[in-house]
Amino acid sequence: METTKPTAVALDDATVAFRLADSRVYTAVEQARLRIEHGEFVAIVGPTGCGKSTLLNVAAGLLKPASGAVRIFDQPLTGLNRDAGYLFQADALFPWKTAIDNVAIGLEIKGAPRAHALERAQGWLTAVGLGAFAGRYPHMLSGGQRKRVGLAQVLIRDPKILLMDEPFGPLDAQTRQIMGNLLLELWNADRKAVLFVTHDLEEAIALADRVVIMSAGPSARIIGDWRVPLARPRDISEVRMEKEFHALHREIWSVLKDEVMKGYAQSSEAPIGVA
Numbered sequence: 463m464e465t466t467k468p469t470a471v472a473l474d475d476a477t478v479a480f481r482l483a484d485s486r487v488y489t490a491v492e493q494a495r496l497r498i499e500h501g502e503f504v505a506i507v508g509p510t511g512c513g514k515s516t517l518l519n520v521a522a523g524l525l526k527p528a529s530g531a532v533r534i535f536d537q538p539l540t541g542l543n544r545d546a547g548y549l550f551q552a553d554a555l556f557p558w559k560t561a562i563d564n565v566a567i568g569l570e571i572k573g574a575p576r577a578h579a580l581e582r583a584q585g586w587l588t589a590v591g592l593g594a595f596a597g598r599y600p601h602m603l604s605g606g607q608r609k610r611v612g613l614a615q616v617l618i619r620d621p622k623i624l625l626m627d628e629p630f631g632p633l634d635a636q637t638r639q640i641m642g643n644l645l646l647e648l649w650n651a652d653r654k655a656v657l658f659v660t661h662d663l664e665e666a667i668a669l670a671d672r673v674v675i676m677s678a679g680p681s682a683r684i685i686g687d688w689r690v691p692l693a694r695p696r697d698i699s700e701v702r703m704e705k706e707f708h709a710l711h712r713e714i715w716s717v718l719k720d721e722v723m724k725g726y727a728q729s730s731e732a733p734i735g736v737a
């Protein structure tokens with residue numbers, strides 16, 4: 463990896479707090495320090511409700527930390543992170559537009575001529591394995607196919623950073639693996655910086671260069687950061703058979719499991735840690 467390039471995403475001691483309806487303050491994330499280097503694929507794993515999406519939203523510029531700093535390619539982030547493309551768990555497709563129009567819109571809103579946008583959109587639909595489905599509306603596509611269109615819609619804009627929040631969450635296990643391999647294949651072509659939120663430790667290890675673990679909230683912290691020692695290119699089904707995969711899984715899980723139990727216990731209680 464080149465070290466001369468600026469760090470794609472840097473969170474420096476970011477603390478994120480929400481004002482609740484009763485005007486108390488809930489500290490979701492406390493002093494998070496996270497670096498995602500150029501070309502690096504980083505997965506965040508943690509118990510339910512710990513603040514994974516919150517951190518992603520901070521990197522997206524959708525949330526401003528109460529304290530600490532956010533830098534994107536070494537520049538302070540003010541407002542939305544325009545270098546990033548987002549893929550969330552929920553579909554973000556326009557139901558009244560065909561697959562190709564849903565993809566082309568990513569360029570059209572940047573002012574690209576329609577013919578050019580359509581040509582590029584067809585190329586991206588082919589890249590995600592949906593070249594023959596260009597004329598279908600979202601309701602005529604399976605959940606996995608809609609995710610592929612969503613991926614093409616993000617990638618056509620060629621963002622330097624990809625922010626993904628449980629993007630394959632609603633899919634069945636086989637489709638998740640197929641989508642994981644597709645993502646790695648596309649990522650391998652130009653190695654964008656990726657921040658990938660998941661609750662699935664296996665998925666995180668299979669995909670990422672680094673796996674970052676958060677503690678249970680409130681005031682969740684980053685409590686571990688592991689480098690994944692698995693060669694690339696990877697097939698995410700096959701990589702799960704390797705002994706390094708199992709060793710790393712055991713090591714991370716020994717830290718994560720207590721936090722997962724705390725997370726479940728807390729999610730059935732009223733918010734605590736209210737400052």
Ligand SMILES: Nc1ncnc2c1ncn2[C@@H]1O[C@H](COP(=O)(O)OP(=O)(O)OP(=O)(O)O)[C@@H](O)[C@H]1O
Nearest residue numbers: 480488490509510511512513514515516517661679
């Ligand atoms: N706008 C908000 N106002 C108040 N509390 C919020 C707000 N957004 C998130 N929270 C709280 O902050 C904490 C972190 O939420 P977040 O969605 O980041 O967790 P998560 O780790 O992504 O959860 P999950 O794995 O369940 O998707 C949760 O306790 C949540 O209830």
